[in-house]
Amino acid sequence: MRWSLPFNPLENAEQRAYLEAEDSGFQFSHSFTEQIGGQLAAGFTLTGLYEDTLSSGPLAEKNIPAFLATRAVK
Incomplete structure (x- = not known):
C-alpha cells in the first residue's frame, strides 16, 4: 500500500x-518544511544532515534517498 x-x-x-x-x-513521515523548518523556527541550529537509501526497490535502484536525519542543537 502506498x-x-x-x-x-x-x-x-x-x-x-x-x-x-x-x-x-508506528512510523511517521514529514516534509522537509515540517522537519527542518520546524527545528529552525523553534530556535535550533542545524549542525548535521544525513541521508540514507533503502536496500532494495525503485528508489534504491536509482540511488534516491528515502530517509533524512538531522542533528540540531539549541
Missing part, C-alpha cells in the same frame, strides 16, 4: 489500522 505525506498513524485511523495489521510499529 501513502502520501504526511503519514501520521496517530491522526489517520486507516494508516494506524494498516500498521497494526502488518505488526510493523
